Amino acid sequence: CTAKQYPIFIKPDVGYGSRNVFLAKDPESAQEFLKAKAEVGDLLLCEYLPGEEYTIDCFSDRKGNLLFSRARERARISNGISVNTRQTNEHKEKFSHYANAINSALKPRGAWFFQMKLDHTNSPKLLEVAARLGGSSSLFRSQGINFALLSAFDCFNMDVEIILNDYSSELDRALSNKYKLDIKYDNVYVDYDDCLLLDDQINPELVAFIFFALNQRKKIILITRHAG
Numbered sequence: 001c002t003a004k005q006y007p008i009f010i011k012p013d014v015g016y017g018s019r020n021v022f023l024a025k026d027p028e029s030a031q032e033f034l035k036a037k038a039e040v041g042d043l044l045l046c047e048y049l050p051g052e053e054y055t056i057d058c059f060s061d062r063k064g065n066l067l068f069s070r071a072r073e074r075a076r077i078s079n080g081i082s083v084n085t086r087q088t089n090e091h092k093e094k095f096s097h098y099a100n101a102i103n104s105a106l107k108p109r110g111a112w113f114f115q116m117k118l119d120h121t122n123s124p125k126l127l128e129v130a131a132r133l134g135g136s137s138s139l140f141r142s143q144g145i146n147f148a149l150l151s152a153f154d155c156f157n158m159d160v161e162i163i164l165n166d167y168s169s170e171l172d173r174a175l176s177n178k179y180k181l182d183i184k185y186d187n188v189y190v191d192y193d194d195c196l197l198l199d200d201q202i203n204p205e206l207v208a209f210i211f212f213a214l215n216q217r218k219k220i221i222l223i224t225r226h227a228g
Contacts (some may be wrong), residue, residue, distance in 0.1 A: 051118020070097035110151035192224030
């Protein structure tokens with residue numbers, strides 16, 4: 001096993017969830033790992049990237065226009081999945097450059113993303129490009145970007161517009177999504193049909209939020225066209 005510089009990162013050519021990966025600090029440890037994992041299949045010897053890791057969530061329409069690209073830091077990772085992520089403006093110009101270059105070369109349609117990680121000089125390096133919704137792209141759902149619905153509309157050849165609510169948010173994934181928003185409010189507007197009432201049943205999560213808001217002395221306003 002030869003490499004120009006150590007440490008190196010060893011990973012399967014086909015794999016997922018950070019399984020069967022190894023950080024080799026010298027040729028001897030790399031060789032031992034390669035022998036021990038011979039049954040895994042082809043292994044890749046990669047440059048070790050010690051810095052922060054980012055996902056850049058994107059949306060392109062059927063006309064090839066890149067309508068959205070925003071970066072989020074993969075702050076905590078479990079089994080290869082970002083379980084804590086927050087919006088960031090770090091390396092904004094470089095991420096934007098990559099997004100436009102990938103969009104121009106691959107011409108994706110709908111929601112897609114790419115990932116970058118910082119090397120030892122703090123320079124972002126491209127890890128992957130994927131033609132799907134990022135697992136934690138729901139971070140931007142809390143700011144009004146519904147990637148799934150936008151992609152569905154685009155599939156029906158409908159023109160869409162991106163409207164991003166301009167406040168910071170953070171997503172923590174345990175067994176449920178939780179958002180921390182830096183906005184202050186005094187009034188809560190609740191829609192009755194298909195919101196407070198779902199399939200002829202009361203929405204318990206919304207009711208819980210209403211009582212939370214009442215405890216915070218917020219004003220609750222019901223919006224409905226329902227005759228009752």
